[in-house]
Amino acid sequence: MTADHRFGTAQVHAGYDPAANLDSVTPVIYSNAAFWLENSQRGHAVANGDTPGFLYSRVANPTVGFLEKRIAELDGAKEAVAFASGMAAINAALLNAAEGGGRIIAPYDIYGGTFDLLRTLLPQFGVTTTFVRDINDPAEVEAQIGDDVKAIFAESVSNPTTVVTDVDALAAIAHRHNVPLIIDNTLPTPYLYRPLEHGADIVVYSTTKALSGHGNAIGGVVTSGDSFDWANGRYPQFTTPEFILGEAAGRAPRSFVEAAGPLAFIRRIRLKYLRLGGAVLGSFEAYLQLIGLETLGERVSKETASAAAVAAFLARQTHVRKVNYSALSGDPQHELVARDFPSGIGSVLSFELEGGAEQTAAFINHVRLFSYLANIGDARSLIVDPANTTHREFTPEAREIAGVTPTTIRLSIGLEDPDDLIADLTQAFAATYGA
Ligand SMILES: *Cc1c(COP(=O)(O)O)cnc(C)c1O
Numbered sequence: 001m002t003a004d005h006r007f008g009t010a011q012v013h014a015g016y017d018p019a020a021n022l023d024s025v026t027p028v029i030y031s032n033a034a035f036w037l038e039n040s041q042r043g044h045a046v047a048n049g050d051t052p053g054f055l056y057s058r059v060a061n062p063t064v065g066f067l068e069k070r071i072a073e074l075d076g077a078k079e080a081v082a083f084a085s086g087m088a089a090i091n092a093a094l095l096n097a098a099e100g101g102g103r104i105i106a107p108y109d110i111y112g113g114t115f116d117l118l119r120t121l122l123p124q125f126g127v128t129t130t131f132v133r134d135i136n137d138p139a140e141v142e143a144q145i146g147d148d149v150k151a152i153f154a155e156s157v158s159n160p161t162t163v164v165t166d167v168d169a170l171a172a173i174a175h176r177h178n179v180p181l182i183i184d185n186t187l188p189t190p191y192l193y194r195p196l197e198h199g200a201d202i203v204v205y206s207t208t209k210a211l212s213g214h215g216n217a218i219g220g221v222v223t224s225g226d227s228f229d230w231a232n233g234r235y236p237q238f239t240t241p242e243f244i245l246g247e248a249a250g251r252a253p254r255s256f257v258e259a260a261g262p263l264a265f266i267r268r269i270r271l272k273y274l275r276l277g278g279a280v281l282g283s284f285e286a287y288l289q290l291i292g293l294e295t296l297g298e299r300v301s302k303e304t305a306s307a308a309a310v311a312a313f314l315a316r317q318t319h320v321r322k323v324n325y326s327a328l329s330g331d332p333q334h335e336l337v338a339r340d341f342p343s344g345i346g347s348v349l350s351f352e353l354e355g356g357a358e359q360t361a362a363f364i365n366h367v368r369l370f371s372y373l374a375n376i377g378d379a380r381s382l383i384v385d386p387a388n389t390t391h392r393e394f395t396p397e398a399r400e401i402a403g404v405t406p407t408t409i410r411l412s413i414g415l416e417d418p419d420d421l422i423a424d425l426t427q428a429f430a431a432t433y434g435a
Contacts, residue, residue: 007074007191012294015069029287030062048249059275063283067290068221071205074190074296076197077223079266082286084279086186086206087113089220092273093182093204094122094153096265099237101126102150107135107165108394108401109158111184111206112386115402116393118153133401136166136336138173145177150234152179156195157187157341159376160350160386160410161324161403164333164341171199178232180265186210187346187376191300198340201228202265210347210377212292213299217285224266231257231264238264244271299379299415303347306418310411313422314351319359319433324403325349348376350386350410357406359432360385364409366431369416369424376412381421384410 005013021028035054037043046053054060064082072080083089094117098104106118108131118129130144135154152174154165167183174181180201185193189210195203205211207219230238241253256264274280311325326333327345337345353359364372370383374390384390391404399405413421 005073008297010070010073011296014073016066016290027063027066027287027290029283030057031283033057050249057283058278058280059270061280061283061286063290064281064286067207067281067286067293070290070293071190071207071211071221072223074293075185075203075223076190076194076225077203078226079263080221080223081266081270081274082207082281083220083222083274084281084285085218086204086208086220087117088277088279089204089206089222090114090184091117092269092277092279093202093222094118094151095125095127096237096269096273097180097182097202097235098122098127098150099125101148103127103146103148104129104151104153105132105141105144105149106130106153107132107155107158107163108398109135109161109163109403110153110155111159111186112391112393114153114184115398119393119395119398131398131401135163135170138169141170142173142177145173145179147234149177149179151182153182153184155184155187156193157326157345157348158402159187159348160390160408162187162326162345162349163403164326164336164345166336167195167198167200167340171201174201175199178229178234180228187348188341189296189300189346189377191297192304192341192343192346196223196225201225207289208377209375210300210303211296212289213296213377213379214288214292215375215378215380217288217292219281219285219289222266222269224263226262228262228265230262238268242271300346301343302415303413304344306416306421307347307349307411307413308344309418310413310421310425311349313425314349317429319354319429320351321354321407322352323349324351324408347413348410349413350408352405353407353409354433355407360407360409362432363428366428367424368427369420370411376410378412379415381414381416382412386410 018025034056045051068080171181182202183195183200186206203223205221238256245259246253256268260267314323370381
């Protein structure tokens with residue numbers, strides 16, 4: 001397989017060679033913990049990275065490797081490293097940039113787990129976050145950048161209000177200050193948007209969601225481009241000689257930048273955060289995600305078209321105060337969406353019901369086709385009340401800035417017939433408010 005196939009071809013072929021896997025055309029599940037090293041010469045060569053090969057599945061596993069290569073190709077990335085969950089990937093990416101102390105700049109409008117990580121856990125490790133109200137306001141973001149800033153983090157499309165980040169503009173600000181831009185691209189997936197092509201340096205995904213698409217495996221991935229200069233003086237962790245890259249392999253002392261140049265970040269995240277943090281993806285989960293990826297474009301394009309139809313339907317309802325779907329015509333971000341997301345923003349949307357918590361609960365209890373659960377990107381349509389579930393970690397102030405209220409309802413549109421979804425919502429409105 002060559003690396004220059006179009007998206008639809010890459011999603012079923014990239015990163016996997018049947019001829020190297022006993023002619024199995026579906027990816028093989030390598031379920032072993034460790035790999036036979038044959039003899040001491042080859043063992044040393046594999047351990048030192050001088051010969052391709054596998055040692056132990058906490059460091060690298062062939063099935064997980066197929067997934068990493070396939071996602072890297074779909075994302076237009078140089079390399080990818082898979083983790084056991086999206087949160088493991090995000091935590092590793094943020095610490096790999098900011099470890100040793102420093103500050104991150106991020107909007108309030110981010111996934112609840114990421115917000116809690118930034119607000120309550122990373123400060124325990126000397127990494128604090130300055131939250132900005134509007135990540136698309138260059139003046140507000142630039143005013144916060146100082147020598148202690150190690151990364152800017154944002155979601156390409158935010159959950160649940162679908163605010164779109166102008167990644168090109170944000171990357172220009174970040175790079176003017178020699179800081180990398182890390183983008184969580186979980187909602188649109190690489191099918192709708194590839195942040196590296198817009199100037200982002202590192203991309204993170206929860207592969208649990210639309211990337212694998214069936215709600216049956218937790219996973220995450222970090223992908224990297226090769227244009228950021230990790231030797232710019234702000235990141236000593238990449239320029240300090242590393243025992244395992246130098247002396248342990250019988251070489252002169254080497255740093256990650258000396259060993260890998262612009263791939264220092266992604267190589268180091270594998271060697272430090274995956275190998276030592278230990279949150280590795282299992283080979284069976286990698287297999288499920290590879291199978292899910294085979295239909296990524298087909299699923300996401302249908303779900304996105306249905307989400308747009310549902311959003312337009314909701315915008316016409318008298319009992320809906322507001323629809324959050326930035327691809328709707330008339331949305332303040334419509335122009336940016338048309339420029340950067342020509343095929344749409346994805347399957348997630350949210351809306352505000354008239355009334356209070358009582359109406360929200362009634363509406364959720366009345367839907368029949370939508371499943372009430374805290375996930376997105378499933379083949380089935382899902383409904384949730386973020387204030388009570390996915391965004392519980394938010395302080396009331398942060399929740400307000402992020403646009404989540406007690407009457408916010410989030411939908412993730414699946415593969416059902418959109419007319420059936422709209423009929424289900426229609427009967428739920430009637431049952432909640434009277435016909
Ligand atoms: C779900 C999600 C995460 C966390 O991923 P897990 O796989 O649940 O750990 C991070 N970011 C976004 C945008 C998500 O939707």
